[in-house]
Amino acid sequence: MTHIITRACCNDASCVAVCPVNCIHPTPDEPDFLTAEMLYIDPETCIDCGACVDECPVSAIYPDDQLPASQLPFLQINTDYYKDHDVEGGIVKHPRPPQLPADELRVAIVGAGPAAFYAAQELVKKSQIKVDMFDRLPTPYGLVRAGVAPDHAQTKGVEDTFAAVEKKRNFTYHLGVEVGTHISHDELRERYGAVLYAVGAPHDRHLNIPGEDLAGSIAATEFVAWYNGHPDFAGHTFDLSGERAVVIGNGNVALDVARILATDPELLASTDIADHALAALRESNIREVFVVGRRGIEHAAFTNGELLGLGEVDGIDVVIDEAELTLSDEAAAQEADDTLDSVIATKVRLAREFAAKPLVEGNRRIVFKFLTSPVEITGTDSVSSVKLVRNRYIGDGKIEATDTTSNLDSGFIVRSIGYRTQPVKDLPFDEASSLVPNEDSRVLDGPGGAPLPGVFVAGWIKRGPTGGIGRNRLCGEQAAATILLDFANGALPTPTTDAIDVADLVISRGAHRVDLQGWKRIDAAEREAGAGAGRRRVKITSIEEMKNVAGESEPVGDVVGGA
Incomplete structure (x- = not known):
């Protein structure tokens, strides 16, 4: 076995x-x-x-x-x-951690998503290190809470790992606290030997085509946050009255959007999808979702698991025209002599299997178009259609547009072509790479510059918006390892102010600080509401309601774990 x-x-x-x-x-x-x-x-x-x-x-x-x-x-x-990979790399061995001084180290982590938590997980293993985690929302877990699709409950199980970290005696929450507003970067540096920013990439990339700003043309970041109950987007409304939606891009987020739009809302009713989204989807007329990717199947950005997952949803047909599955000359040659990368070969095989499946009358449809790019979104006051151009491979995996164009009528167009980072207040920012300049997680004073002692980055703000939970774990652990190394080598600055005043400071500036007990009350209220409805949880989507449920923070002391 x-x-x-x-x-x-x-x-x-x-x-x-x-x-x-x-x-x-x-x-x-x-x-x-x-x-x-x-x-x-x-x-x-x-x-x-x-x-x-x-x-x-x-x-x-x-x-x-x-x-x-x-x-x-x-x-x-x-x-x-394992057709073209092996297990000859040997057992994974981790280097011996550096010998740490007996002194206490206080670390501030800005952000509460996966990269932040995996860094915290490594740091709180050391009893002399105390971690304070800051996030502007009253709830933690970042994109695991607000980005993972509600029908992917298994993936959300990683929250249990984070919950184990937040219970540590040397871990403290400052949720509902915005760094840059309630406490400044300089004030963090005065109070902590190390400050780690793991704030993600919250904005979307643009198509830069005519009509992109018409009503009915939106970013996937907005739609995903809306159906996941992110409080910044809970009040948004979308026109789902048409029968067709178009998703530009074919990564996993694009497939999430397509699947949520096409799934029978009653199948979503048992998930933690936001109530307002569930109500809107129950009124939706959308029966067909086109997923448009500019390159061929071999370069499709979705994972094989996510493609397979579409076929598991009752009431949805995955529609792929065999003629759409054109390979580049290089890939076709590799396929012919059985040297095509196994993951790509699996992707091609799965797509062909979907192409061969018969359609079921009455099912909703997710239709894939490959080697196709949008060139214009048309409409008067709102979106009415999108003009597409057919592409072709020209060698080395590159493509060029042909003269063949087509139009898809649609009143709802979602762009899902990636995320982008934004500058972090008071940190250097490299506009060319759209990243905080860094080397081995240490923030530099500019591209190619010198390290800023005690300031670090992890996650998408460090390396760009690529990779999911696994890569963010590695990235967070790498940042933690760098912090520990600098601590061992005496390279971290000595704080000039005691961090014990942080809670009072942020509250005096208008923050409704939520501690661990406050977050537990929010979590319990959501789970209790979900249990009554047969759901994992019913999310609270109002900041004010979250504050009311969380109540007042408890006093912070050196021996109060997880305050």
Whole structure:
């Protein structure tokens, strides 16, 4: 018997560390880890010990004889990976951590998403390190709460890992506190030996085509935040009265948007989707969602697991025209001699299988278009259609537009072509790369400049908006390792002010500070409301209501864990 990793894999690599035979790859020490869609178990090496099952935070690993029917394709996907990958890298070994001084170190972490939490997880293992985490929202967990699709409940299981960190005695929440408003960067540096920014990339990229700003043309970031109950977007409304929506881009977020639009709302009613979104989707007339990608299937940005997942949703047909599955000359040649990368080969195989499936009358449809780009969005006061151009490969995976154009009528167009970072107040920012300049997580005073002692970055603000939970875990751990190294080497500045005054300071400036107990009250209220409706939780989407439920923060003291 072997074990199988399935679609819910979050790439956080907890399983790698406990595997006694090195059968799970790619490991964090291997180059492919940074771009891997998921992790894979080698069936020839696995000894069926089950250690990975207990360690997986999202319950994505099963013995092969216990696979749910919907996950059976992952038997082949795990096996296919090892057609052109091996397990010869050896057991993952981590370097011995540096010897730390006995002095106390206080670390401020700005942001409460995955990169922030994985950094905190490493830091709070050291009893002399105290971590204070800041976030402008009264709720933590970042994109795990506000970005992971509501019908991906397994992925949200990583919240349990974060909950274990927040309970540590040397961890303190300052939620509902905006750095730059309620406390400045300089004030953090005065109070903490290290300040780590893990604030993500909250904005969307633009198409830069005519008509993009018409009503009915929106960013996926906005729509995802809306259906996930982010309080900044809870009051938004969308016109879903037409029968067709168009999603520009074909990454996993694009597939999330398409799936939520096409899924029977009654199937979503058991998830933690925001109530306002569920009500709007129940009134929606959308029956067909086009997903448009500028390059071919071999370069599609979605993962194989997410594509497979579309086929598991009752009432949805995945529509792919076989003629759309044109390969570049290079990929076609590699496919012919069986040297095409196994992950790409799987993507092509799955797409062809969908293309061969018959359509079911009455089903909603998600229609894929490859090698197609938008050139103009048309309409008078609001969107009425999008003009598309057909592309072709010209060598080395590059494309160019042809003279073939078409129009898709639609009153709702969602662009999902990636995220972008924005400058962080009082930190250097490289406009060319759209990142905070850094080296090994240390913030530099400019591109190629000198490190700013005690200031660090992790996550998308450090490296750009790429990778999910797994890569953010690695990034957070790397930042923590750099902080520990600088602490061991005496390279961190000594605070000039005691951080004990932070809670009073931010409250005096208008923050309604939410501590661990306040967050627990919000969490309990949401879960209680969800239990009554047969749901995981019913999210509170109003900042004011969150504040009321959280109540007042408790006094902060050196011995009050998680205050």
